[in-house]
Amino acid sequence: MVRFIIFAALISVALMIYTVIECARSEAHQVRSLPKPAWFAVIVFLPLIGAALWFTLGRPLSAETSTAQTSRAPDDDEDFLRQLEVWRRQQQRDAELTAREEELKRREADQQKNQSTERPSKETKDHKNKSDGNGTAAPES
Template sequence: MVRNLIFLALVALAVTVYALIECLRTPSSEVRSLPKAGWVAAIVLLPLIGAGLWFWLGRPKDNSGARPAQTRQGPTGAPDDDPEFLRNLERQRRNKAREDELRRKEAEMEARERKLREEGKPRNDEDKPHDEGGNPTEDTQRHTP
């Protein structure tokens, strides 16, 4: 019998402490029915009854006393509803596509240059043999009949 009373007293104390902490952490603007100070007094002066009334009538409708840190999100709280977030995603997508295109073109140019080197062809006129005057030599000049 004594054990049961001790157990019930501990449960009552735990519920009261939980209700008091939740009440203190809830912003005053979100407390329902009574001012926040009134709820604290009710919970402390009437431990189980005050805690029960807090859970039933006092705490915010969404049942969370403590609010997580607000993030920059749209009106519904979902990041994909935030226009700035969506613009940022689109900008990142375009930048990545641009970088991928540049890498692809660079790879094509490197492959083309490698192929030309393997074939032994010069890349451009600067790589062709020139005489002392800077003119292309006979063997590289085109002759038209």
């Protein structure tokens, strides 16, 4: 008989702790019948009866309203996937822009290089065509 009383006391304490935690985690505006502090008093001072009353009269109606959020995998979250796609497109645009800038810089450098090599040779050609070396102009062909 003593073992049964100890077992019943342990079950009663465990149920009371569970009920107090559940009462504490529930939103104040969702608790039914009594305010939360009153429910704490009922649960603590009437362990088995208080727990039964909480589950029947005070507990919020649905489990959906609890504050615990269900975790979802990132690949199931539409917002995450949308944000990932936006990030990927931005990275692609940045890479294309960088490639275009490099191509433009390369073309400008080639163009400047070509202009600097063309000018001296063109000037020397023009100078040779205009004079024959003794101060007289050579006929143009």
